[in-house]
Amino acid sequence: MTHAVRAPELADWAMSQGRGALTTAEVAELLGVDPDQVRRRLHAPARRGEWVQPVRGLWVPVPPEFRTWGAPPGMEIIDMMMHHLRVCYYVGWLSAAALHGASHQAPQVFQVGVDRQVRDRSVGRTRFSFAQRNVEAVPTISHPTREGTAQVSTIAATMLDIADDLHRAAGLDNAATVIVELSEDPTFDPADLIGLSTTFPAAATRRVGWILSRFTDRDDLAPLRDVAPGLAVSPSHLDPHSTVRGSMDDDWMLMINRDVEPDT
Template identity: 35%
Template sequence: MAEKGFSYIDFINQVLSVGRISFTLDEVIEKSGYDRKIAQVSLSRLISKGKILLIRRGFYVIITPEFSIQRNIPYIMYIDDLMKYLQRNYYVSLLSAAALHGAAHQQPMQFFVTTTMPFIRDIKKEKIHISFTIKNGWDTSCITQLKTRTGYVNVSTAEATILDLVENLQDFGLGRVIGIIDELSEVVNKNTLKKIADFYPTSVVQRVGYILDDLLGREDIAKCLFAVLSKRNIYPQYLSLSTQKNGSLTDKWKIIPNEKIEIDI
């Protein structure tokens, strides 16, 4: 039964009053007593007025006054609630994590989130683009929690971000990734990098080691990765995953530089 005098604006203000900026369709139905179709139509009117956003079916975000002009909300303010709604483990990753760790000039147009199987579709709407990357899993040491205005968000550590970027090298380009690694190397903890590298493929560790050591002159950091590789079987790997297969094998990291590098800094 519909609740007499239910006000959507009052409901939104109530959500905001407890430090939240998101809500679900099911919450509205429970509070109002309206059936699903009526609630959806009413919420659509609020979307057209720029009061709320529909992020994914059944999940809404409130546009607070300070964001009313751009009619959008920073992803970081609602991503944790969204992933809980989707019942997914996650962490903010790749270019988005790099920006949060200080690679300021690498502010991406889309927001990158890593989660587990099953596959999940990217969210692409006007002014909203959340890109999902799938992994089989990760160790808790790969994640840190960042405090936001609305709670805490899981973010890959600077060390895991570097390894993830190299693991997804083909998506971002060699020069761009090297530029980010150069920035993140200023905040990397060598012991943490060594521990986390244990959870990544040998080829990824080789490429990161080569980039840090031979290209960025950070042998002080790279040596911890060489210690990881000393316990594994190492085979020659091309630096770039491009189609070019020329280049000379480097002795230490067993990497073949096969692409002209223009570092994005």
Template identity: 30%
Template sequence: MGYFCITFMQAMSPENSSNSRPTRAEEPLRPRAALRAIQSQARYLFAPEEFGRLVGRDGDSMMVKKALHRLTLQGLITLASRRPTSYLIVPAEQMHYGAPPITWWIDDCLKRIEPHYYIALLSAARYWGSAHYAIQEAQVMVSRPRTTATPGKLKVTFFTKRKISGTPVVVVGSGVAPWRVSTRAATLLDLIRHQDDVGGIEAIARVAKDFSSQLDRRCG
């Protein structure tokens, strides 16, 4: 009787039970389901390696490359960066633009390779309420030169700053994802340094006028 009980318990243990088979969540997903799994985490940027794991293939495999190509042709994803390679999920409400807003994904894109990045110049000025210039690009400050990114109809232009880590920034926590933006004072200083890129000193004067009543002289 004792032997029977032992063997019965062994048979019903997690290692031997049929319940130990991979759950459905662990099984390979179809490509569109893989996108939904990523988006369910309020994330829109992903690497081929992550997509490959979800569909049960190596990220460099031909199957994954073909699947990503098909999804791109269908307008469901778009290339965000070539180095390192990453893609953006395009939700239905953003199909017209071909990419989600930059603030939904820029932190995921840069936080590992450019941890001190921030939304800068006229894009930062716009965030702080100065919208004299409806620029058709997002301006981002980084520590090393990067080529302009054009996911969908978006244009992301990168500017460089050697001592970027010392720039005062605010982390915006509202919305889909957090992102970094220079403070008002830091934005004005950057605009002065890059005045040739933003329309000259008159453009900066208009931004400064918008900021004048809200600048904190102690920290910006």
């Protein structure tokens, strides 16, 4: 690196060089100052919306079209943030569902699974919500971003995450809506759910199977239906938060303890 860049031009220089983010040490070297002076040097450019610091020690230049937002969209910076923190992650739940095309209800927060605790935060218009997960057990795809790629849970893993954590899914009705929408993707195969059925709680697989059998016309669910009852000895509840006892669906070993009304 050289020391020829001035602070007011640094954001444009970084973007022209394809640098999606700079560490405090890199900024200091480029400006020819000590690291403890970086925040002061970038204070004015940051106030103009040219820089954002999503995590301590990482500076992200903000493209002009996002400067009124205060930062690039969450999808554009999540990989850089997690790489800087050395945290394994994946974009999941409703955020992943939206990326897979199930955009019936846009998520209010950007939902990310992480392998260790990360504090929720707002960066520009994006509110990040982090949840500790066994990240290595969740299959992902690489979703393209401006600066590279970000890891996003697969369709089957997204379905199971949503069915497992109905709070993050904005409730059972919305979960059913999203699961049905995800099942319409031509690449979805119920066999993928079977492959993940021992990774997720039995209730998640049973809920997904029941929702697909109840609200779609799929004719390829028999193998999943054969697996679901043996995933756990005890029956699962369709709504884990309801104390109402309902009828038992023996095919899925699932107690149907409330009505479901997906918006399909």
